[in-house]
Amino acid sequence: MKRLVLLLALPLFSFAVNAKDQLHLYNWNNYIAPETVKRFEDACKCEVVQTYYSDNEELLAKLAAGAKGYDILVPTSNAMQSLIKGGQLKPIDKTQLPNLKNIDPAYLKTPFDPDNKYSVPYAMSLTVIGYNDQKIKELGLPTDTWAVVFDPQHLQKLKGRITVLDSSSELFAAALKYLGYSANDLDEAHWKQAAAVIKKAKPYWAAFNASSYIKELTVGNIWLVHGYSNDFFQANLDAQAAGRPFHILHGLPKEGAVLAVDNMVIHKDAPRPDLAHKFMNFMLEGKNSAELTNLIGSGNPNKDALKYIKPEILKNPAIFPDKAMLSKLEQLKDLTAAQRRVRNRMWTEIKAGR
Amino acid sequence: MRRRPVALWTAAFAGYAFLYIPLVIVVVYSFNDSRLNAEWVGFTFGWYDKLFHNEEMLTAAGNSLLIALVASAVSTLLGTMAGVAMYRYRAKLLSILVLTPIAIPEILMGVSLLIFFVMLNFTLGLVSVALAHIAFCIGFVAIVVRARLAGMDESLTEAARDCGATPFQAFMHVTLPLIMPGVIAGALMAFTLSIDDFVITFFTAGAGTVTLPLQIYSMIKIAVTPEVNAVSTLLMLLTLALIVIASHLTPSLLRSD
């Protein structure tokens, strides 16, 4: 009974707590370990108020309409590109970030934010193939190529047991890579080829799914998925915990894949940029950064974090790709309004079944 | 002579079964010892335990309940007024304004309200969410109330007026009791809509405002764990308890006869 009263009274308490220093973090859900947050709160004697989005585009839409009150955001590079160009971010004060030196230089000074004027890399994931090792071995299918997602010859054996991401940018990137082009190729003719490849493969796919595919993969209803590496890491943990006879493994396509780097940035109207910098510096410490990787299997651009990461995760080539794979990975770039329109028209056609 | 037609009972029973089979799964799976919760693995109370230590989730649930109570109360009041006005005074503009929020895609309404609040420099928070919810709930209440009024016997109200009652008295003592089932139906719909709303709430919530749907939807790409089933089950039961208590405290108000 007390808990129920507490439940109703909690929102009222939130008004009282306003007096404390607060850092507003707008982040993906489960994208920071709870222990890390607690340690930061103790260190800075402040409160971290977290709100969540589940998609870069939701973040962009909300900020484009003028929402404010957030200090730190964690957009993926292409979304960050859009925010920078749209003047939505506050430049960071590098003098407040002595730990910036911990970041692997390969991830700094990217085309999205040369000189890292606005951003600091946070975590990464790859968009690859995830599969049920038992079933795929039975069917004798390759897992190191996008052909298993797009080629009807392979797909025949997978009919109704494969899903792809419900994202036009990710799916087009995979199709473009499969055709041998860059994932950021802007040639409309190449896009048309990619759309044709997708339409040919579509009848074999169970669904375009960005949210529930992990469940279905772990349970064994779906056998092969186009999805994110950290999702597959967790799916495998869950499958083992549930005692399933199969493992969920990654397949790294030899044609290459998309790398998604998420970055910490500060919103231009951040109420507490001082706390924001403290938070960034805190997360740049190897120990703190490693906690997330150990929790969800995300890639980590922090050199100093490597010694704190579990060895089995370090060895995983889908989380820490080797040099050969790295050279084939690409980060997605943002498109112009006109390009987005063309892309969306193709996507609508694909999804409408024409 | 009151007969109990078998056909009706069977059909209604089928309806209840359709409603409750998924719900049984929701409740049962809140005890499922599996993070991804896609298949039954084993029994555990662990998720309820986790839930009671999860301040974020509990606050979100509390916020949702609070907003839903306020939004349904205000929108029932305004919606009943609108329903009466639409029926009695043939208010055309009101009819359109009442029906359109139901038709308009939520994402458009969410974005437009956000832009509007930002223009007014209105701090986003629980209040902005409640205001938004009221706006789209009014229509549901109004339509049900008007449907209830349709075909209602006006002579009763006229008789009351002839006996010297003011319009207000006639409304409170004659009309309102007669339309009460419609008002209650509307209130229940408004509450349901508010407690479960995601899209509009997403856009109108402030930097620290979390409601339960916002919390849950943000988990959609990682794992909607049985903890969510647990909080859902509890919230459902809590709401039921609140309503049962309320109806016992105000029997005269809520009875329709």
Next chain:
Amino acid sequence: MAARPEARLGKWLVSGLPLLYLIAFFAIPALIMVLASFRTPGEFGGLSPLVENGKIDLNLESYSRFFTDSIYAQIFAKSVWYALLTTFFCLLLAYPLAALVAKSGKKHRDLLLLLVILPFWSNFLIRVYAWMIILGPNAALARSVNGLLSWFGHEPVPLLFSSFAVLVCLVYVHLPFMVLPLYANLEKHDQALLDAAQDLGANGWQRFWRITFPLSLPGVYAGAALVFIPALGIFAIPDILGGPEDSLIGNVIKQQFLETRDWPFGSVLSIVLTVAALALAGLAAWVARGNLGTPSSGGDTRA
């Protein structure tokens, strides 16, 4: 009604308060987005500035794009079809439920009504996930259906990630919005009418079809409106359990605001959807009035 001052004040208050609220928190924000449909999308999202180099930047580009491209009409037609099916099945399922609750004695009525709506106080996503479990390929339902089909030599049919799953879920999610208005209407039906009819020799079906159903029509229309109209714009259900071909107009609209960041076009699609939904509702109400000949009571210009 007498035109006494209190009466007029009452009239203004009753229609004025909700009107003011809706104008403030609905009409004005909506008009902002109606205006947006004539503007150019911002390069990085949102909208371009309204006034560019001293000139007001308004155009019909987004509208012309909609009207010259048949694919949107095609998707829209599919959405209308799904919404119609949803409304029809909701009506079939809801009517017995509402009738039972309405007929029940005072003691049970409120409880039965609450039991109808109780499941909908759990979270939407959880309920959809429950349906994923029920319709999953290894669950009892799929196995028995496919077992039956294989008897007849038919290929196994996926229940999940299909139009069937989308429809079942659509009906499930909208059911209370059909039950409640129907109940509110059926509750006031006078049992005496039915008893009299029975005494005159009418059987169960005749009593229902010639007395109960016509009298319940305002409730049917209210319920149909409250199911059909929202169902037109839905996107979450196809996203979660739809197949590759189940994209509806709600999904396309969502994409304009999120993925494509083309708000003007999103506005155009939304406006067309809204106008079409209202027009269809109005048409249905007009047809109803014409067919029935019952003087449907004042203000019934919409369903």
